[in-house]
Amino acid sequence: AQSVTQPDIHITVSEGASLELRCNYSYGATPYLFWYVQSPGQGLQLLLKYFSGDTLVQGIKGFEAEFKRSQSSFNLRKPSVHWSDAAEYFCAVGAPFNNDMRFGAGTRLTVKP
Amino acid sequence: GAGVSQSPSNKVTEKGKDVELRCDPISGHTALYWYRQSLGQGLEFLIYFQGNSAPDKSGLPSDRFSAERTGGSVSTLTIQRTQQEDSAVYLCASSLLRDLNEQFFGPGTRLTVL
Numbered sequence: 001a002q003s004v005t006q007p008d009i010h011i012t013v014s015e016g017a018s019l020e021l022r023c024n025y026s027y028g029a030t031p032y033l034f035w036y037v038q039s040p041g042q043g044l045q046l047l048l049k050y051f052s053g054d055t056l057v058q059g060i061k062g063f064e065a066e067f068k069r070s071q072s073s074f075n076l077r078k079p080s081v082h083w084s085d086a087a088e089y090f091c092a093v094g095a096p097f098n099n100d101m102r103f104g105a106g107t108r109l110t111v112k113p
Numbered sequence: 114g115a116g117v118s119q120s121p122s123n124k125v126t127e128k129g130k131d132v133e134l135r136c137d138p139i140s141g142h143t144a145l146y147w148y149r150q151s152l153g154q155g156l157e158f159l160i161y162f163q164g165n166s167a168p169d170k171s172g173l174p175s176d177r178f179s180a181e182r183t184g185g186s187v188s189t190l191t192i193q194r195t196q197q198e199d200s201a202v203y204l205c206a207s208s209l210l211r212d213l214n215e216q217f218f219g220p221g222t223r224l225t226v227l
Contacts, residue, residue, distance in 0.1 A: 001171075006155075034215070044204070044218040090156060092216075101208075101216060103148070105155030 002027040004093045006104035013081050014112045021076040021107050023065075023091030032094040033074040034101075035065055039087040047089075050074065051096070061085070086111045115139070117219035119205050125225045126195055134190045134222045138207030145188050146208075146216060147180055151201040159203075162188065195226045 003026045013019055025031055035047040048059025055067040065076045074091060088108050094101035118137045126132050138145050147159040158172040162182040173179070177195075182188040192199055202223050206216035 036218075043220050044206075046215055049215060101146070102158060103156040 002031060002093045002095055002102050004091050004102055004104040006089075006091055006107050008107045009105070010108045010110065012110040012112060015083050016080050019076075019078045019081045019085070019109070021089050021091075021109070023074045023076065023104060024072050025074060025091075025093040026072065027093055027095065030069070030096070032096060032101075033065070033067060034092040034094070035059065035063070035074075035076045036090045036092060036103075037061075037087045038090065038106075044090065047076070081109075081111055083111045083113065085109060117205055117207055117217050119203075119219040119222050121222060122220065123223045123225075125227065127227050128197060129194055131191065131193045132195055132224065134192075134203050134205075134224070136188045136190070136205030136207075136219060138186065138188070138205070139209075139217055140186075142207035142209050142217075143185070144208045144216075145182055146206045147188070147190050148204040148206065149174075149201045150204060150221070156204070159190070192224075195224075197226045200224055200226045 005024045007022050033050040036044045037047050038044045047063050048057050048065055050057045050067045057065050063078050065074055067074050086109055088106045090106045091104040092101050120135045143164045145162045149157045149159055160180045161169040177193045180190045202221040204221045205219045208216045
């Protein structure tokens with residue numbers, strides 16, 4: 001089965017600074033890739049997804065992610081972080097036409113004023 | 114309702130008791146997942162149902178855990194002889210086959226085992 005690794009358990013950035021959260025996946029073909037966000041006390045919300053085509057994907061809340069096949073990565077980026085972005089971020093990988101999906105352990109983002 | 118619902122929202126039980134957690138997926142969604150999220154931990158996959166196929170139970174941590182999905186809709190996760198380490202938030206998600214696998218999550222059930 002596919003798997004995903006998020007190397008950073010916790011990241012702290014200053015408000016207004018740029019952000020990059022790392023995600024590496026393992027899958028034999030082109031996967032479906034997702035980023036979800038879980039704000040404190042909230043459910044998981046989909047930020048963006050990739051399944052084919054343009055490798056740079058735009059999502060909600062100003063986030064984007066880039067699929068790099070050569071690196072088996074799908075890193076999440078935001079040019080300027082807002083205090084409201086403090087949350088837990090989960091990367092997930094799915095197999096095309098198969099609803100079996102695997103989540104990473106998550107990266108907790110803290111935003112300093 | 115329009116989204117995935119779970120009940121109860123909170124459950125406190127004593128060690129050794131059995132508990133049942135319920136998930137109502139979005140109508141028409143063929144896939145249903147259960148995950149466990151322990152304090153400070155990521156999402157731990159438990160079990161996955163897809164239509165009438167045999168479920169993928171590879172994530173169930175022990176034989177005290179079981180789940181069923183009746184009529185391809187509602188699912189129940191049962192934990193027998195609960196232990197304190199079972200305390201966690203149990204999340205259910207559903208998705209529509211061939212819809213880019215996007216999963217829609219319920220609010221979760223917070224289980225506390227005393």
